[in-house]
Structures are given as structure tokens and as C-alpha cells.
Amino acid sequence: MIITVANQKGGTGKTTTAYNLAYALSHEGKRVLLVDFDPQGNLTLCFGIEQPDRLKVSMFHIMNAIMSDELLPAPDQYLHSQGNIDLTPSNIELSIIEINLRDEMGGEKTLTTLLEPMKHQYDYIIIDTNPSLGLLTINALAASDSVLIPVNPQLWSATGLTQLLNIIIKVKKRINPRITIEGILMTMCDTRTLLYKEAFRLVQDHYGESIRIFESQIPLSVKVGEANFYSQSIMEFHPKSKVALAYQGLAKELMNHGY
Numbered sequence: 730m731i732i733t734v735a736n737q738k739g740g741t742g743k744t745t746t747a748y749n750l751a752y753a754l755s756h757e758g759k760r761v762l763l764v765d766f767d768p769q770g771n772l773t774l775c776f777g778i779e780q781p782d783r784l785k786v787s788m789f790h791i792m793n794a795i796m797s798d799e800l801l802p803a804p805d806q807y808l809h810s811q812g813n814i815d816l817t818p819s820n821i822e823l824s825i826i827e828i829n830l831r832d833e834m835g836g837e838k839t840l841t842t843l844l845e846p847m848k849h850q851y852d853y854i855i856i857d858t859n860p861s862l863g864l865l866t867i868n869a870l871a872a873s874d875s876v877l878i879p880v881n882p883q884l885w886s887a888t889g890l891t892q893l894l895n896i897i898i899k900v901k902k903r904i905n906p907r908i909t910i911e912g913i914l915m916t917m918c919d920t921r922t923l924l925y926k927e928a929f930r931l932v933q934d935h936y937g938e939s940i941r942i943f944e945s946q947i948p949l950s951v952k953v954g955e956a957n958f959y960s961q962s963i964m965e966f967h968p969k970s971k972v973a974l975a976y977q978g979l980a981k982e983l984m985n986h987g988y
């Protein structure tokens with residue numbers, strides 16, 4: 730099961746969700762591969778790799794090898810592990826790939842070439858994407874079974890979500906017919922505020938009929954920033970917090986969906 734976490738807006742909780750969802754799933758005994766597919770390398774930092782720019786092998790090298798039909802680096806050169814979770818890291822070099830992909834025949838399938846043979850080794854592969862609808866995000870969508878869309882009520886934009894959904898429809902028609910939308914996840918929710926209530930109502934009105942909106946909603950909490958700062962998941966940092974419980978709830982919702 731390959732899931733892309735996508736939203737072309739920055740700051741909607743993509744990286745936080747990829748990391749904590751992976752952790753929650755691994756807590757349920759699942760084997761998870763996290764793919765950092767954002768040149769900012771935030772997920773790589775979350776994972777505790779302090780200087781992503783010094784990595785000898787990252788997603789840049791892997792993508793490059795695939796595009797030049799070279800032998801891939803051995804997995805032990807690029808897989809970083811924490812318990813049941815593996816990570817393929819990224820750094821700013823990945824932005825070069827986005828440029829090179831423009832002239833690449835069948836370039837949309839580059840990430841698929843890496844992940845397809847790895848699929849059977851993991852219960853879940855979760856891809857964290859960069860805040861754009863460019864060629865890296867399209868590569869991630871092309872490789873995925875589904876998309877999880879985090880929505881931050883503070884940054885709600887109907888146009889933004891429509892653009893993302895249109896890209897997913899295009900990818901489905903042209904490159905990857907099996908892709909579906911896993912669901913919309915409300916993140917950074919302060920349920921007392923009018924803003925939250927209004928954004929949630931709009932999401933329900935616009936998409937409630939056609940797209941699953943996860944029952945688990947991620948509360949706004951300073952604990953998330955603290956946990957990120959210490960490169961810990963929120964389940965490790967504050968196991969009893971509402972945010973930890975919310976991510977565990979999300980993991981269960983995914984699993985109940987049959988994967």
C-alpha cells in the first residue's frame with residue numbers, strides 16, 4: 730500500500746502527518762517505509778538525521794541512477810531505520826531532479842521504478858511531498874495507491890484543493906489508473922474557533938459526499954513543534970496527548986479500511 734501525503738500549500742501538516750502516521754502504524758506492528766520526497770528534507774530532519782546535506786546517498790542519487798539507467802545503490806546505503814520504520818532521505822539536491830525530469834522520457838514513472846519492487850517488503854509506504862504540484866509530486870502520485878490530503882483550517886482554500894484534485898484526476902487518467910483518494914485529514918484544529926468550524930463545514934459541504942473525511946482530526950498543539958524539535962514522534966514525546974491519540978486513531982482508520 731503506497732500512500733502519498735500531498736497538499737501544494739506549505740504548512741498543512743504533511744511532514745508531521747507522514748512521520749507520526751508511520752510511527753502510529755509501526756506501533757500497530759506494521760512495517761513502514763517513509764520516503765522523503767521534498768528537497769527541503771524536513772522529514773529527514775524529523776527522523777533525526779541532523780545534516781541531510783552531508784548524506785552520501787539520498788533520493789537524489791537513487792532518482793539519478795534510475796534516470797541514467799545505472800545500477801541502484803545498495804539499500805543499506807540509503808535506508809535509515811528506527812524500529813519497524815525505514816526512511817529514504819532527501820536533501821536540497823533533489824531539486825535538481827525536478828529540473829532534469831522535464832526532459833526525461835517517461836520521467837513520471839521514475840519513483841515507481843524504485844518503489845514497485847520494494848512494495849512487498851512493507852505494509853505501508855508513505856511518501857512526503859513538497860509544497861507544489863510539480864514533477865516531483867506527480868512522480869509520487871504516479872507511484873501511489875492513494876493520496877492523503879492534510880487540510881489546515883487556518884490555510885483553507887477551496888481553489889487550492891480543487892487544483893490538487895484536478896491533478897489527481899489527470900494522473901489517474903493518464904499515468905496511474907489505480908490511484909484513489911484515501912481521505913482528507915483536518916490538521917492543526919482548534920475546535921473552539923470560528924475559523925475551524927467554518928473551514929470544516931466547507932470541507933464537509935464540498936467534499937463530504939465524494940471523499941472520505943477522516944473522523945480523526947489532529948488538534949493544534951505546541952507539543953508537535955516540541956516533538957519535532959527533539960526528532961521524536963508525538964507518540965514517544967507525549968504518548969497521552971490528544972495529538973498522539975489522534976494519529977493513533979488515524980492509523981486505525983486506515984487499517985480498518987482494509988490494508
Ligand SMILES: Nc1ncnc2c1ncn2[C@@H]1O[C@H](COP(=O)(O)OP(=O)(O)O)[C@@H](O)[C@H]1O
Nearest residue numbers: 739740741742743744745917948949950953954
Ligand atoms: N497539530 C499541530 N499542532 C501544532 N503545530 C503543528 C501541528 N502539525 C504541524 N505543526 C507545525 O506546523 C509546521 C508545519 O507543519 P509541517 O508538517 O512541516 O507541514 P508541511 O509539511 O505541510 O509544510 C511545523 O512547524 C510543525 O511543527
Ligand SMILES: [Mg+2]
Nearest residue numbers: 743744767771
Ligand atoms: Mg513538509
